[in-house]
Amino acid sequence: MTSVALSPPAPDFKTIAPDNWKLAIVVGLVVSVLATLILPANAAFWVVGAMAAMVAASFVVNAYRRHYYGGLLVSPAIAVLFVMNIFPLVWSLGLSFFAYQSNQQNIRFVGLRNYQQLLTNDLKAPELWANLTNTAMFVVLTVAAQMIVGFLLAVLFAKQFPLRKYLLILVLTPMMLSVVAVGVFFSYYYDPTFGLISQVIKAWGGEQFILMSNKTGAVAGIVFADAWMWSPFVMLLVLAGLVSVPKYLYEAAAIDRVSGWRRFWTITFPYIRGLLMLALLFRTIEAFKMADLVILLTKGGNDTMTISYHVIRIANEQNKTSEGAALSYLLLFVVIVLTNLYLYIANRRSQGA
Incomplete structure (x- = not known):
């Protein structure tokens, strides 16, 4: 007869044991909240870290005693995820409820005052809404340009023609570059003294052309650079999606003499609709975070300040750490709402199809 190793019973909630993860979570939360409210920032940081380590250790011991070896195998990946993502996210969320500046040591609890000032203050609220409006403008323009150009390029490269693979590599090159490299390249490209656009216009009209001299030109320059990189x-x-469409469907449509427009809507579009929606979601989220190209090309001038660049200026340049954290979570809330709205519309369309 073979003996089966039985797992020990789970400890009671009130039992003090190294594998009692439920008690560890409660103790960790209580101690972390008290430490954040009472202790200085440096001491509270290490106390919260110690509580997180205690909770993690209780999970590991519990998994080992109950033979949850699958959980133990993925625990290093979970630990890295917690340290690199979850803990900074939770810490910054807690920091948004305090008055704290990175160039000062004092910190005090203020509750929702940071959020209230951002949304209702007569000096800060108009600037916030103006930057949010600029961000929405960039989202619409850049995503629309990328979707149109990307779709046309996909239709082009779905066909076989000479030098196709070499041209495809050339078209994919901008996506492989760093944003800094693209920003520096286009800053030279738009330069009024020796930039290509200015030189061409100067050759025809005899005057120097400054693209970034007004808001329209600055927006157009940023949109073009972003579309060039991410289309x-x-x-x-x-x-x-295009290369996955079965060839026999097109052959049957040709026999039935179906028009090209109807062939696209009945055969091609159903295969690429999901991928188009996925591209729309990804690029919309990324467009909301646009700050690097704005910094490199205009530095927020000509009314091109975005909400992400505004967060950087508040948190890093003005050292208003708590206010920057609060604004970041307001931006996160907007992105989550838009993402859920997008998923709702996508699900409704898929159910109706």
Whole structure:
């Protein structure tokens, strides 16, 4: 007869044991909250870290005693995820309820005052809404440009023609570059003295052309640079759907003499619709975080300040750490709402199809 190792019974909630993860979570939360409210920032940081380590250790001991070896195998990945993502996220959320500046040591609890000032203060609220409006403008323009250009490129490269693979590599190159490299390249490209655009216009009209001299030109320059860099990403997703369309469907449509427009809507579009929606979601989320190209090309001038750049200026340049954290979570809330709205519309369309 073979003996089966039985797992020990789970400890009671009130039992003090190294594998009692429920009690560890409660103690960790209580001690962390008290330490954050009472202790100085440096001491509270290490206390919260110690409580997190205690909770993690209780989970590991519990998994080992009950033979949850699968959980033990993924525990290193979970630990890295917690340290690199979850803990900074929770810490910054807690910091948004305090008055704290990175160049000062004092910190005090203020509750929702940071959020209230951002939304209702006569000096801060208009600037916040103006930057949010600029961000929405960039989201609409850049995402629309990327979707249109990416779709047209995908239709082009779905066909076989000479030098196709070499041209495809060339088109994909912008997506492989760093944003800093793209920003520096376009800053030279738009330069009024020796930039290509200015030189061409000067050759025809005899005057120097300054693209970034007004808001319209500055917005157009940023949108063009962003679309140049990320349209290949949309192209890749759409191209994956185009090459997956069975050839016999097109052959049957040709026999039935179906028009090209109807062939696209009845055969091609159903295969790429999901990938187009995925590209729309990804690029919309990324467009909300646009700050790097704005910093490199305009530094927020000509009324091109975005909400992400505004967060950077508040948190880093003005050292208003808590206010920057609060604004970051307001932005996160907007992105979550838009994402859920997008998923709701996508699900409704898929159910109705």
